[in-house]
Amino acid sequence: MPRRGGGETTVFQGLEFHVDGGEVVDLTGPSGSGKSTLLTAFARLNVYTTGSFALDGKDSDTFTPQQWRVNVAYLPQTSTLIGETVADAIRLPWTLKVRQGERAHEPKDMLSDAHIRATLDRMGCRGIDLGRAPRDLSGGQAARVSLARTLLTKPRVLLADEVDAGLDEENADKVADLLKLAAHEGTAVVRIRHRAPDGRATRMMVLKDGALREVPLPTAAQVAAAQRADVVDGSADDTADGTADEKE
Structure with missing residues (x-):
């Protein structure tokens, strides 16, 4: 029963939800319905949750x-990439106390440049130099x-909170492919999304008025139509605010 702030305002209660390894579950609903609150509750990051x-x-x-x-x-x-280089930013989790019991060596020994390079290449990031400063990366x-x-930490469950927001269609599609690949490898993936359906989800849930319900997946034809409409609606915005990222 998450509560906002220090008071007793109930966002939702009595919700039951499960996700299996290999699933991609899309969590949708109106803005302010509590989707992010629900994910941070699952992650045990919300101190107001019971x-x-x-x-x-x-x-x-x-x-x-931990x-x-x-x-x-x-x-x-929006994730913060801390470190002088991309490689440093990716290795950050291996420097934290939560993982110190897993290693007897330095983070670079646990996660080599070659391993990072191979992972980024697989993700379509061949143009990203490991020595590049994170601040110089496009969105x-x-x-x-x-x-x-996150994927290199091999989580059992991955809770993705609108990680494709603000990306152009090509980059959003690449991120969706990576999340689907993670699910294929056994991770349970839950995505908050406000974009048009992209055909990757195995289930869809709607959070509205404090209630969570499952809804049917759209058909392939509905997905294609929704994506065409989304591209048309978003094209002017991308031009106006400069959010379209560089291609690789």
Whole structure:
């Protein structure tokens, strides 16, 4: 039962939700309905949350918050890439206390440049130099580097909070492909989306008025029609605000 701020305002209560490994579940709903609140609750990042969560049948109370977050990764809409280089930014999780028990060596020994390079190449980021400063990345590049960093930690559950917002269609499509690939490799993926359906979801849920319900997936024809409409509606905005990212 998440509450906003320090008061007793209930965002929702009595929700039941499950996701299996290999699924891509799209979470939609009106702005302000509590979608991000729900994901941060799942990730145990919301201190105002009460309720129970389980991973592989094990209650979240049996995990420390740090242990839970190793398995359940939350990827915000805008991730901060900290480090002098792209490689440093990707290795950041291996410098944190939550993962110190997993390694007896330095982060660079655990995650080599070759491994990072291969991952980025697979994600269509061949043009990103590992020695490049993160601040010099375009929006689409930064989004994929952030996603690469998260995927390299091998979470059991990945909670993606509008990670394609602000990206042009090509970069948004690349991010969607990567999330689908993560699901194919066994990760349970939950995506908050406001874009047109892209055909990657295995289930769709709508959060509205404090209630969560499953809705039918759109047909292939409906997906194609929605994407055509989305491209037309978004083209003027991309030109006006300069959000279209450089292509690789």
